[in-house]
Amino acid sequence: MSERPGTRTLSPVLCGVDDGGWAPVTAGESGAAVFRSADATRYAKCVPAADAAGLAAERDRSAWLSDQGVPGPRVLDWRSGDAGACLVTSAVSGVPADQVSAEDLRAAWERIADAVRRLHGTSVARCPFRRGLDAMVATARDVVARDAVNPEFLPVDQQHIPAAELLDRLTPQLPRRREQEVADTVVCHGDLCLPNIVLDPHTLDVSGFIDLGRLGPADRYADLALLLTNARETWRDEEQAEEADRSFAERYGITLDHDRLRFYLHLDPLTWG
Numbered sequence: 001m002s003e004r005p006g007t008r009t010l011s012p013v014l015c016g017v018d019d020g021g022w023a024p025v026t027a028g029e030s031g032a033a034v035f036r037s038a039d040a041t042r043y044a045k046c047v048p049a050a051d052a053a054g055l056a057a058e059r060d061r062s063a064w065l066s067d068q069g070v071p072g073p074r075v076l077d078w079r080s081g082d083a084g085a086c087l088v089t090s091a092v093s094g095v096p097a098d099q100v101s102a103e104d105l106r107a108a109w110e111r112i113a114d115a116v117r118r119l120h121g122t123s124v125a126r127c128p129f130r131r132g133l134d135a136m137v138a139t140a141r142d143v144v145a146r147d148a149v150n151p152e153f154l155p156v157d158q159q160h161i162p163a164a165e166l167l168d169r170l171t172p173q174l175p176r177r178r179e180q181e182v183a184d185t186v187v188c189h190g191d192l193c194l195p196n197i198v199l200d201p202h203t204l205d206v207s208g209f210i211d212l213g214r215l216g217p218a219d220r221y222a223d224l225a226l227l228l229t230n231a232r233e234t235w236r237d238e239e240q241a242e243e244a245d246r247s248f249a250e251r252y253g254i255t256l257d258h259d260r261l262r263f264y265l266h267l268d269p270l271t272w273g
Contacts, residue, residue, distance in 0.1 A: 010046040011035065015086035016079040017044060036091070042076060044088045052085035058213035059087050061129060065215060068122050071115075071208035094207035098194035098234065105194075105234050108204035109244060112197060113251035115206035116223065120186035124217045131190055131216020133181050137174065140167055140270035148273030155266070167270055173263055180260065181219040190214025192223040193230040221257065225264035 010033045012022050021038025032055070035044045047055045056078075063075045073089035080086075097105060097112065143149055149163040158166055189196065191214050198207040228245055235241040249256045 010048070010084045010086075012044040012046060012079075012086050012088065014083050015046055016081065016083075017077055017086050017088055020044075041091050042088055043073070043091055044086055046084055046086045048084050049080070049082055052080050054213065055085045055087050056080070057129075058211075061212040061215040062087075062089060064128065065122070065209075065212060068126075070119050070122060071206065072212060073208065073210055092198045092208040092210055093200070094198040095201045096195045097197040097199050098230070100199060100201075100204075100234075102234050102236050102240065104199075104204060105231065106240075106244065108199055108206070109247060110251045111204065111206055112227075113248045115197070115209075116192070116227065117252050119189060119209065120220055120223070122187040124185055124187055127187050127217055129216035131188060131214060131218045132185070133174070133177055133219060133222075136218070136222070136267060136271055140267060143270055143273035146273065149270055150272060153269035153272055155269075158266070163270060166266065170263065170267055177219070177260070177263060180221075184219055184221075185217050186220045186223075188214075188216065188218040188220065188223045190216060190218070190222070192227045194227070194234065219260075219264070220254075221260045222264045222268070224252075224254075224256075225261045226268060228261065229265055 012035055013019050020042060022035035022044060023038070025034040025036050025043070032051075033046045035046070036042070037044070045055060045058070059075055059078055062073050065072050066074050071092070073092055075087070075089055077088035078086070097108065100108070144163045144167050147163070151159045154166070189209055189212065191211060192209075196209060196211045198210060199205065200207050228248065231244060232238075232241045235244055245256060
């Protein structure tokens with residue numbers, strides 16, 4: 001997402017966090033201002049006061065997932081006031097999976113499948129957050145109504161089609177997708193793309209998942225669609241991508257439903273804005 005007005009002036013110190021020699025981090029598409037401490041052990045995410053509720057949701061999800069034993073950031077500090085809100089978490093050691101070569105991603109691919117299966121195996125009954133299809137559709141309707149869809153997030157062949165038309169195309173599928181979700185709900189990351197999966201650069205094990213603001217129960221395909229599609233930006237060609245899809249599905253333990261993948265791939269870009 002593009003940066004929102006006012007986020008550049010925010011800092012952890014301004015929000016009341018200690019002066020840790022914070023340096024701005026420019027990577028990522030979040031509208032928040034993100035900083036790394038001088039000793040590289042902590043990250044701070046700052047947002048205007050108007051966006052504090054969204055950041056608080058990420059705080060709560062990060063803390064909950066950590067308690068479930070799934071690797072990711074630990075919540076270290078939280079500040080909220082008139083100047084804005086700031087969430088401080090521990091750094092997840094390693095490199096985002098979108099920054100490794102195709103060869104290294106392929107070497108890590110089965111371990112990523114194992115880590116995603118572990119995340120999806122977290123108890124839905126114990127998860128207190130909301131993240132289902134109806135919530136996604138409600139968000140999409142709001143984003144579309146505000147004309148806030150970012151065309152760059154859409155598949156190339158959809159970037160010149162009105163967002164309202166794209167949402168209308170998905171609407172007839174909703175009854176079927178609701179049935180599938182009821183039968184196959186798991187705890188989803190909510191934005192399961194390679195930048196949010198951190199790898200140990202030496203062993204290529206998964207160090208943890210980050211950016212957990214959308215975590216919650218949903219159809220597992222809401223995660224799988226994003227992951228498999230985003231990985232195509234790393235694979236050398238479509239042949240390697242298709243082989244990687246097959247390998248992931250076999251390791252994860254699923255027969256891929258490509259219509260279901262396509263539905264969530266087309267819905268997700270309408271929910272950001």
